[in-house]
Amino acid sequence: MLVLDVRASLGDFELEVATSIPLEGITGILGPSGSGKTTLLRVLAGFEKAEGHIFVDDEIWLDTKSKTDVAPHSRSLGYMFQDARLFDHLSVAGNLKYATSRTLSQTKQIVVDDVIDAFDLSQLLKRRPTELSGGEKQRVALARTLLTNPRFLMLDEPLSALDEKRRSDILPYIDKMASQFRVPALYISHAVGEVAHIAGRILAISNGRVQAIGPTSEILERLDLLNVTGRFEAGSVVEAIVIDHVARHRLTHLTIDGQTLTMPMEAGVAPGDHVRVRVRARDVALALIRPESISIRNVLAATIVDLFHVPESPYVEALVEFQQQRLRARITLAAVEDLSLAVGMHVFVLIKSVTFDSSPT
Amino acid sequence: MNNLAAIWLTLQLATVTTCILLFFGTVLAWWLSRTKSWAKPIIEAVTALPLVLPPTVLGFYLLVVMSPNSAIGSFWVHLTGSTLTFSFEGLVVASVIYSLPFMVQPLQNAFETVGSGPLEAAASLRASPLNAFFTVAMPLSARGFLTAIVLTFTHTIGEFGVVLMVGGNIPEETRVISIAIYEHVETLQYAAAHSLSLALLGFSFVVLLTVYTLNRRFPIRIR
Known part of the structure; x- marks a missing residue:
């Protein structure tokens, strides 16, 4: 120490x-x-x-x-x-x-x-x-x-x-x-x-x-x-477990607090591995109802636990929670007002891009 | 014969002076390059004085300080039984002071170029400050040392005014090359003056040429 x-x-x-x-x-x-x-x-x-x-x-x-x-x-x-x-x-x-x-x-x-x-x-x-x-x-x-x-x-x-x-x-x-x-x-x-x-x-x-x-x-x-x-690439690191690889689509499935996450295939990990993945706040969007007919593969249910308006900017940083794991989202103040977002609300989290953070632990 | 004795004496004087200054000059240059003391500019100015003062001024004060009537001079007589003025030892003292800036300035420059970066790196690798000085600061300042040594040595060989004031013209004791040349000219022995002058000219040129060539061919890498 x-x-x-x-x-x-x-x-x-x-x-x-x-x-x-x-x-x-x-x-x-x-x-x-x-x-x-x-x-x-x-x-x-x-x-x-x-x-x-x-x-x-x-x-x-x-x-x-x-x-x-x-x-x-x-x-x-x-x-x-x-x-x-x-x-x-x-x-x-x-x-x-x-x-x-x-x-x-x-x-x-x-x-x-x-x-x-x-x-x-x-x-x-x-x-x-x-x-x-x-x-x-x-x-x-x-x-x-x-x-x-x-x-x-x-x-x-x-x-x-x-x-x-x-x-x-x-x-x-x-x-x-x-x-x-x-x-x-x-x-x-x-x-x-x-x-x-x-x-x-x-x-x-x-x-x-x-x-x-x-x-x-x-x-x-x-x-x-x-x-x-938050000055640079704001984002979150979440822990996930590898489920399997889908070779045909070159994708890997992971699970975060029981929900499935899909990301580009990473050959270095095997099913059962515990990994950390990084999600940039600007790659996360929120929706009140589960969107359909959409290209984004990752739609997860979560609860808003914090909202913070970044002073003198159009942005609000939102913190959402699955069960234990949390994720940051960067959305606009206008969106927060339009959707009347508030702490405690149930939302759907749309994740556009996920990257691996480190090799299996 | 006369000339050879003068050459031998001059080489002795330059060597002893350079050795003494190599120690004290390094210590002083190191302190100047590291200190943040308010006294730094004062010490720097004092060190540079021999560069601008007429040798006669320096020689005059040295003569006063070293004369047997002064504290230092009488202490020397008490210690050795002979006077400091008009002796080889007196010449060494005068040369050390006269050539001081030629040793200190290139070294201070080199130490400042090395900077604190490599020394901090050495400390982080467990080198004590003294150890870091010998293993890092000195090798990285190698070119500065070469320049300082050569300048001090050649400058001591070439000094005239201070030597004449403090040492006079005693064969095999204080008659160095420059004094011998002066005497040859005074006594109209132009041939002897020529041979000594040419030797000094040739020597100085060859030494400086060697230094500049070495600097070009083996640049000591300092970032």
């Missing part, structure tokens, strides 16, 4: 964060640009002076009261920077060795060969960082950080410098880092989709303060956090 209560000021900006983060799996730190995400990581790393306390399990990293302030190089965390920060005067192998040679032998559980295999680095070992592509640099940086056997990893928007295609190349490696090497991580991003994809838990931050912390699905459906989560 990472327990922190810190205050730091940088010029006009004030960071004031008090929270506890379980050190398991990936915790997404989500917030708009300038909300203090990177500052928070820098305070945890000891790169920025702060007051308060930081406890990591039984270790004290910062405690202003007892005048404890552990130097950055003595805090056993891994920091993967936005710009990779490989050492240009060393080869890729030299960069990895820089990490391993400074780690005490009794704490070495993560072995170099395993990491080289896992991140497909064997072809790159002799190269210089300047000869690597952006994606390769990030892979080396991730491997290098892992090799210090940190208590937890901090990843500062590791994908922001990459184009769309390269991002999807790197994400599996980040998944691997958490699953294969079992290193907990704090993952900074301002992109909801990215965080929803890999994080099991989200810390929402804005203006240097914590807005909420909780399971990803819960945070993403909270309408009061729209300023944090």
